[in-house]
Amino acid sequence: MASLRDVAARADVSFQTVSKVLNGKGAVAPATRRRILDAAEELGYVPNALARSLQSRSSLTLGVITVDFASATPARFLVGIEREARQHGLSVLLSSLEPDGSDCVRYLRVLMERRVDGIIMNAPATEEDEEVGRVLRTGPPAVSLHDIAGGGVPRVSPESAGTAALPIRHLLALGHRRIAMVTGLRRQHSARRRTAVYRQVLAEHGVPYDPRLVEDGGWQVEGGYAATHRLLDRAGDLTAIYAQNDFMAVGVLNALHERGRRVPDDCSVVGCDDHPVAARTIPPLTTVRMPFFDTGAAAVRLLLDRVASGGAPPDDTVLPVSMVYRASTGPAGA
């Protein structure tokens, strides 16, 4: 692969002059310029970004560490991140983690070795990992979609309280009192926080908390399905179910169908995320719309601000969520 020197030799100038021409800096005579451009063209010269980065001390790369994005949610964050990064001329170096996040520190190190300009974390599994927090604080500027142990890393995320409060209030307003919830992996902060909000909103409306109405669905379709069967087995009087994401809600709908419970007449269902599929489940799903792409984009912008300013970590950013009302919810006891 041709280098500046090769082009220079062919155009009979010094390689620094070639650099000048190719970067449009410095004064160069039109004829020389032409000769250099031709030589570069003929040799198929492609600049070496590695060398450039080495010299300029900026790799124009963002590192992204994400939970396995085979599921919909992380993939959509990732899309938002990638799109925004691209718009700023940055490349994205992608690392996905084991489900338990055990290899996070290792990948952080790889990103640091590659001198990425910034790091975006989307790894709920590492929320309590002190080591991850420590490494993040010593490395390049970082932003996280989740909590980071020990702080110092600004967070950008959809309003987590709202994702539980909105649907529960909606169901309460419809007259429901026995409201079940299918959670994501309960050992994760985000699922636990939503559970706390669930309890609090119920309490505000004078509805007692019943732990038998909460089941772990592990974020997956099958988990939502199995959780619903368990819920119906031990709390058959429930009249509504909130699933913490739409995929689990698909499993919920299926299980209710199997049990002969009509939706929404016998049981209302609310999902979360507003995945395209939610619009066409049977019945179409009332759900919480999450600003996935915007969150990813906001994370990138925040990171770039940090890189540019070099200042202290800014405040957390919270993006609003909203309800989408469809046919899967109705008045209690209809």
Add this chain to the structure above:
Amino acid sequence: MASLRDVAARADVSFQTVSKVLNGKGAVAPATRRRILDAAEELGYVPNALARSLQSRSSLTLGVITVDFASATPARFLVGIEREARQHGLSVLLSSLEPDGSDCVRYLRVLMERRVDGIIMNAPATEEDEEVGRVLRTGPPAVSLHDIAGGGVPRVSPESAGTAALPIRHLLALGHRRIAMVTGLRRQHSARRRTAVYRQVLAEHGVPYDPRLVEDGGWQVEGGYAATHRLLDRAGDLTAIYAQNDFMAVGVLNALHERGRRVPDDCSVVGCDDHPVAARTIPPLTTVRMPFFDTGAAAVRLLLDRVASGGAPPDDTVLPVSMVYRASTGPAGA
């Protein structure tokens, strides 16, 4: 950020000796070794992969160019690619394209500038782009999940003929004759190829081809929904629908439900991909299982072979697909 030189100064040796110690090459006295390791530790030394790549002429990076992976299919390929790459110690540089693939050449150039060791393409929109083919042939070894104009780039993909032949044969065996198909974007090769196979399989069974039974669903849930309504409007006698992916099948099921057609009694439905959601639609969806992760992984392995051997592009790799039978299909006229 500390460099070899900084560590060397602190340990009072030459920086090359530090390099030796840190890479475990060459003979170094235990005491010196200790001093160097301590110095590196104290300074928080992190090697500079950029400089290393410059010298070693290998970036240990794979470039991936993919269609927008907000939809399920490309995301799952990507996961397969990323997992396999990780296992080989390679990082993944991610670029996603505009829907029309117009920025493909630009991103290829970025990858070449960054001296990636190989390129994996997952961009159906550029299948006919001659320029893309040309650039790919001059760059580092590449592998594509789709066709590349002008050839020279080995292809790794699920068996495309099977994805249409299997479900159509299944429906024919159930006695269906009026079999409709909801395609992906029809201007793409893969969708067109499946249409050709659809015609051929029908012909083999003596069933005439009726263009009114084929509709474009554009790969999306809503597209599948709208296409089904159009199909029912103009060919109400259909008894089965094959949707070229599961998300469109969700839309198909919903539209049939709206029209009061029971599945599978009044109309059978087959999807494609075996997305987790397919197992819990109402009714659960008969579908084609695609080896997404395996395909991504196979692409990486093929690419690594090419990088290692430096040989000529190997043959195309085709991975088998299979049927998953669920409740959405049944005998015709049941």
Add this chain to the structure above:
DNA sequence: CCAGCATAGGCGAACGTTCGCCTATGCGCT
């Protein structure tokens, strides 16, 4: 007692850039 060799570590060069500074040429002005 010295050749020979293993061991420890230094040193120069190269990878491909960018940047700042220096020099040579030519021209206009007083």
Add this chain to the structure above:
DNA sequence: AGCGCATAGGCGAACGTTCGCCTATGCTGG
């Protein structure tokens, strides 16, 4: 005629590595 200045382009250095080769020291064996 001579000064100064703009223009064109050369040159050295630096970014942080790795690699191969060289040298100094000390030990072993004949």
